[in-house]
Amino acid sequence: MTVGLTAATTSFMGDSYTFLDCPGSVEFAHDMRAALPAVDAAIVVCEADEKKLPQLQIILRELEELKIPRFLFLNKIDRASQRIRETLAMLQPASRVPLVLRQIPIWKGELIEGFVDLALERAFIYREHKASEVIALQGGDLDREKEARFSMLEKLADHDDALMEQLLEDIQPPRDAVFDDLARELREGLICPVLIGAAARENGVLRLMKALRHEAPGVAETAKRLGAPESKDALGYIFKTLHSQHGGKLSLTRLVAGHLDDGATLQSSSGGAGRISGILAVNGAYDTKRASAEAGDTVALAKLDPVKTGDMVSGGKTQPAALVAAEPTSAVLAISVAATDRKDDVKLGQALMRLHEEDPSLLIVQNPKTHDTVLWGQGEMHLRVASERLRDRFGVKVTSHPPAIGYQETIRKPITQRGRHKKQSGGHGQFGDVVLDISPLPRGDGFKFAEKVVGGAVPRNYIPAVEEGVVDGLTRGPLGFPVTDVQVTLTDGSYHSVDSSDLAFRTAARVGLNEGLPQCQPVLLEPIHVVEIVCPTDATAKINAILSARRGQILGFDTRDGWSGWDCVRAMMPEAEIGELIVELRSATAGAGSFTRQFDHMAEVTGRAADQIIAAHQHAA
Numbered sequence: 001m002t003v004g005l006t007a008a009t010t011s012f013m014g015d016s017y018t019f020l021d022c023p024g025s026v027e028f029a030h031d032m033r034a035a036l037p038a039v040d041a042a043i044v045v046c047e048a049d050e051k052k053l054p055q056l057q058i059i060l061r062e063l064e065e066l067k068i069p070r071f072l073f074l075n076k077i078d079r080a081s082q083r084i085r086e087t088l089a090m091l092q093p094a095s096r097v098p099l100v101l102r103q104i105p106i107w108k109g110e111l112i113e114g115f116v117d118l119a120l121e122r123a124f125i126y127r128e129h130k131a132s133e134v135i136a137l138q139g140g141d142l143d144r145e146k147e148a149r150f151s152m153l154e155k156l157a158d159h160d161d162a163l164m165e166q167l168l169e170d171i172q173p174p175r176d177a178v179f180d181d182l183a184r185e186l187r188e189g190l191i192c193p194v195l196i197g198a199a200a201r202e203n204g205v206l207r208l209m210k211a212l213r214h215e216a217p218g219v220a221e222t223a224k225r226l227g228a229p230e231s232k233d234a235l236g237y238i239f240k241t242l243h244s245q246h247g248g249k250l251s252l253t254r255l256v257a258g259h260l261d262d263g264a265t266l267q268s269s270s271g272g273a274g275r276i277s278g279i280l281a282v283n284g285a286y287d288t289k290r291a292s293a294e295a296g297d298t299v300a301l302a303k304l305d306p307v308k309t310g311d312m313v314s315g316g317k318t319q320p321a322a323l324v325a326a327e328p329t330s331a332v333l334a335i336s337v338a339a340t341d342r343k344d345d346v347k348l349g350q351a352l353m354r355l356h357e358e359d360p361s362l363l364i365v366q367n368p369k370t371h372d373t374v375l376w377g378q379g380e381m382h383l384r385v386a387s388e389r390l391r392d393r394f395g396v397k398v399t400s401h402p403p404a405i406g407y408q409e410t411i412r413k414p415i416t417q418r419g420r421h422k423k424q425s426g427g428h429g430q431f432g433d434v435v436l437d438i439s440p441l442p443r444g445d446g447f448k449f450a451e452k453v454v455g456g457a458v459p460r461n462y463i464p465a466v467e468e469g470v471v472d473g474l475t476r477g478p479l480g481f482p483v484t485d486v487q488v489t490l491t492d493g494s495y496h497s498v499d500s501s502d503l504a505f506r507t508a509a510r511v512g513l514n515e516g517l518p519q520c521q522p523v524l525l526e527p528i529h530v531v532e533i534v535c536p537t538d539a540t541a542k543i544n545a546i547l548s549a550r551r552g553q554i555l556g557f558d559t560r561d562g563w564s565g566w567d568c569v570r571a572m573m574p575e576a577e578i579g580e581l582i583v584e585l586r587s588a589t590a591g592a593g594s595f596t597r598q599f600d601h602m603a604e605v606t607g608r609a610a611d612q613i614i615a616a617h618q619h620a621a
Contacts, residue, residue: 002021002022002023002024002025002028003023003025003028003381003385004023004028004031004385005020005021005022005023005031005032005035005239005240006020006021006284007019007020007021007240007252007282007284007298008021008282008283008284009281009282009283009298012209012213013209013213015213016296016297017209017212018254018282018297018298020035020038020039020239020298022035024055024059025381025591026055026058026329026378026379026586026591026592026594027377027378027379027381027382028378028381028382028385029058029062029329029361029378030328030329030359030360030361030378031240031359032059032062033062034239034240034309034310034360035239035240036062036063036066036068037066037225037226037237037239037323038222038237038239038254038256038298039068039222039254040069040216040217040218040219040221040222041068041069041070041071041186041212041216041217042063042068042069042070042071043070043071043073043208043212044056044059044060044063044070044071044072044073045073045075045199046072046073046074046075046091047074047075047076048074048076048080048081048082048087048090048091050090051590052590053090053091053093053094054094054536054565054566054589054590054592055590055591055592056091056094057093057094057095057563057565057592058592060094060095060096060192061096061563064095064096064097064189067189067225068189069186069187069189069216069217070186070192071186071192071193071194071195071208071211071212071216072091072095072099072192072193072194072195073194073195073196073197073199073204073208074087074091074194074195074196074197075197075198075199076198076199076200077105077112077115077196077197077198077203077204078111078112078126078198078201078203079198080105080112084101084104084105084196088101088194091194093564093565095192097189097190097191097192098155098158098190098191098192099191099192099194100152100155100156100182100185100191100192100193100194101118101148101151101152101194102117102118102119102152102182102193102194102195102211103115103116103117103118103194103195103196103204103207104116104118104144104145104148104196105196106123106125106141112126113125113126114126114132114135115132115196115197115204115207116137116141116144116145116148117207118145118148118149118152119152119175119178119179119182120175121145121149121175122134123135123136123137123141123145124207126198126201126203126204128201128202128203129201129202130202131206132203132206132207150167153167153173153178154167155191156178156181156182156185156191158190159181159185159188159190159191160181160185163177163181179214179215182215183214183215183216183217186215186216186217187217187221193211193215195207195208195211218296219256219257219295219296220295222254222256223235223256223257223295226256226312226323227321227323228256228257231257231258231316232258232259233257233258233314233315233316234255234257234258234259234260234264234266234293234313234314234315234316235255235256235257235258235312235313235314235315235320236253236254236255236256236260236266236312236313236314237253237254237256237311237312237313237323238251238252238253238307238308238309238310238311238312238313239252239253239254239309239310240252240309240358241308241309241357241358242286242300242358243354243357243358243393243394244393247286247302248302248303249302249303249304249305250280250286250300250301250302251300251301251304251307251309252282252298252299252300253298253299253300253301253313254297254298255293255294255295255296255297255298255299256295256296257295258295258315259292259293259294259295260276260279260292260293260294260299260315261291261292262276262278262279262289262290262291262292263275263276264276264315265315266301266304266307266313266314266315267313267314267315267316267317267318267319267320268306268307268308268311268312268313268319268320269311269312269313269319269320269321269322269323270306270307270308270311270322271306271319272305272306272307273306274303274304274305274306274307275304276301276302276303276304277302277303277304278301278302278303279291279292279293279299279300279301279302280299280300280301280302281299281300282298282299282300286300308357309357309358309360310323328360328361328363329361329378329594330595330596330597331361331362331363331376331377331378332377332378332379332581332582332594332595333376333377333378333379333380333382333383333579333580333582333583334365334374334375334376334377334402334403334579335374335375335383335400335401335402335403336367336370336372336373336374336375336400336401336402336403336404337352337373337374337375337387337390337398337399337400338372338373338398338399338400339396339397339398340397340398340399341397344396344397347394347395347396348373348390348396348398349373350394351390351394351396352364352373352375352390354394355386355389355390355394359386361377361378361382362375362376362377362382362386363375363376363377364376367403367404369404369406369482370404372403372404374403375400379582379583379586380583383400387400402579405526405527405575405576406527406575407481407524407525407526407527407613407617408481408482408483408484408524408525408602409477409478409479409480409481409482409483409484409522409523409524409525410440410443410483410484410485410486410522410523410525410602411438411439411440411483411485411486411517411520411521411522411523412440412520412521412522412523413440413519413520413521414437414438414439414440414520415437415438415516415519415520416435416436416437416438416491417435417436417438417512417513417515417516417519418433418434418435418436418512419432419433419434419435419436419469419508419509419510419511419512419513419515419516420432420433420434420508420511420512421433421504421505421507421508421511423504424499428498428499429496429498429499430499430501430503430504430507431495431496431499431500431504432462432493432495432500432501432504432505432506432507432508432509433493433494433495433508434458434466434490434492434493434505434508434509434512435490435491435492435493435512436470436488436489436490436491436509436512436513436516437487437488437489437491438486438487438488438513438516438517438520439486439487439489440485440486440487440520441485441486441487442485443485443601443602444485444601444602445485446484446485447471447474447483447484447485447486447487447488448486448487448488449467449470449471449487449488449489449490450487450488450489450490451463451466451489451490451491452489452490452491453490453491453492453493457492457493457494457495458490458492458493458494458495458505459495459500462495462500462502462505463490464502465502465503465505465506465509466490466505466506466508466509467509468506468509469505469506469507469508469509469510469513470488470509470510470513472506472509472510473509473510473512473513473514473517474486474513477517477522478517478518478522479522479524479614480614480617480618481524481525481617483517483522484525484602485525485602488513490509493505493508523604523605523606523610524604524605524606524610524613524614525602525603525604525605526574526575526576526602526603526605526613527574527575527599527601527602528572528573528574528575528599528600528601528602528603529572529573529574529575529578529597529598529599529600530555530570530571530572530597530598530600531547531552531570531571531572531573531578531581531595531596531597532568532569532570532595532596532597533547533568533569533570533571533585533593533594533595534560534563534566534567534568534569534593534594534595535566535567535569535585535588535589535592535593536565536566536567536589536592536593537559537565537566537567538565539588539589539593540557540567540569542588542589543569543585543588543589543593544557544569546581546584546585546588547569547571547573550573550574550577550578550581551573551574551577552571552572552573552577553571553572553573554569554570554571555570555571555572556569556570557569557570572600573597574603575599576613578597581595582594582595
């Protein structure tokens with residue numbers, strides 16, 4: 001499985017092509033989203049497997065929304081078990097535009113031995129690892145070709161009135177006109193051409209390359225799509241950032257206009273400017289220097305520190321307009337990470353920042369309560385790969401564990417409690433005495449402090465210290481968790497003219513709270529989130545079962561707006577049950593399901609569940 005974007009440049013029939021191999025897994029989809037604006041066209045490789053249809057739909061929807069021209073390459077055609085017409089009907093729901101079959105297979109018994117190019121009107125027999133051989137069509141194959149070609153022309157005619165008239169009058173359109181229609185309708189996003197082959201045998205690859213050469217739009221169309229102004233200045237799009245342990249920062253860039261020389265200064269759409277320290281060819285190792293780059297080239301720019309993935313860069317004197325950035329999908333799984341060797345703590349922080357710059361769908365969060373570093377990602381594999389990159393590329397070994405759940409506790413019963421601190425050890429002593437009313441607040445109100453002291457029992461200058469002591473005492477309640485939804489009111493107390501101090505009253509307040517809270521019927525609270533899951537309709541029943549098993553309260557479900565064959569399920573779930581929800585969700589949906597979550601409220605946990613949580617927390621402490 002591909003876990004990161006790779007780029008390679010090659011030539012075909014005298015033209016240069018750069019291929020960006022994007023991960024197909026949803027866990028690494030941000031690389032694809034960031035790279036798509038840079039491309040002239042996309043090739044979506046798929047198989048005739050109905051189970052993978054939801055993932056195909058996700059990818060095609062992304063391309064549709066970004067208006068990227070796209071081909072569908074139906075791979076492993078040598079293993080096909082159904083007719084191409086049935087396969088096309090199965091795949092069509094994944095695309096909002098017509099899938100236009102450009103080729104049909106030639107069958108020999110139960111095996112496919114070649115194909116017919118419907119636009120070219122030629123038949124070919126596959127030869128493994130060699131160019132296909134042209135043959136003459138006969139009998140039933142000729143009839144099938146005519147029927148399939150007419151179907152292709154009908155779909156093209158939906159967007160070409162002249163072609164529609166020719167078909168109605170039974171006039172065969174010129175071959176050049178058919179190719180012009182294919183190129184125009186691909187460019188305008190009106191169709192998605194479908195080609196067939198078996199990549200492992202190199203069957204169909206040459207014909208795919210020829211389709212790219214003759215039908216895919218060029219860099220000028222990409223520049224228009226990016227809103228590039230007409231200018232002689234170099235203009236590029238940064239689609240990937242890489243860091244190496246010794247080589248520094250590389251910015252993979254598609255130049256969509258102009259000419260770029262090594263050493264040039266570039267303005268960034270995010271506001272920075274920097275001088276290029278090298279132009280490198282995109283060929284896997286990024287170790288071949290170039291003196292310059294032209295519009296259409298894909299290159300790596302060395303040590304261009306002010307830019308980031310998603311930036312437009314310009315060789316002109318003005319700042320280029322920014323694109324709408326590809327927003328990372330919501331992170332769904334987290335681990336707490338720490339350097340195995342504490343001497344690497346600073347190094348870990350720097351490495352994590354570089355990882356985030358390379359992959360913005362990795363989020364780094366500092367837990368203010370536990371001081372843990374929490375790494376959020378898109379799934380188990382995503383986080384595992386991130387940990388391996390920390391070790392292999394940045395030289396930092398890490399340990400990891402599930403992040404702490406944000407448990408809290410509150411009280412059910414009000415009480416009045418005295419807190420007294422007295423210490424005499426020669427000279428000035430310490431004396432503070434307070435009376436506190438401790439009472440529960442409605443859920444979600446947090447903490448409130450008040451004072452109703454009369455007669456100067458506690459001098460006013462000591463009241464802030466009393467509040468500080470109360471806050472200290474709330475950081476860890478009798479169950480071992482932070483205390484919330486509590487009001488503490490200072491009602492009385494006493495002081496000593498010599499021995500009283502801020503420290504004494506702060507200590508007295510903390511003593512009073514620590515002695516009083518256990519008498520207030522403390523109860524455990526856990527965070528509850530609203531979870532919204534999107535999944536293929538045939539997996540909805542499985543999702544409902546998963547939610548129920550994880551103490552989820554289903555709020556309802558509906559069809560996913562604009563997505564044929566998808567549902568949206570909403571539920572309330574404890575945070576503790578969400579941790580590895582994505583693992584079960586992906587298993588139940590063949591990797592296609594996803595979810596978002598939003599904190600909603602804190603809820604009481606009682607009985608055996610509370611006992612287990614408290615015991616585990618005390619053991620860990």
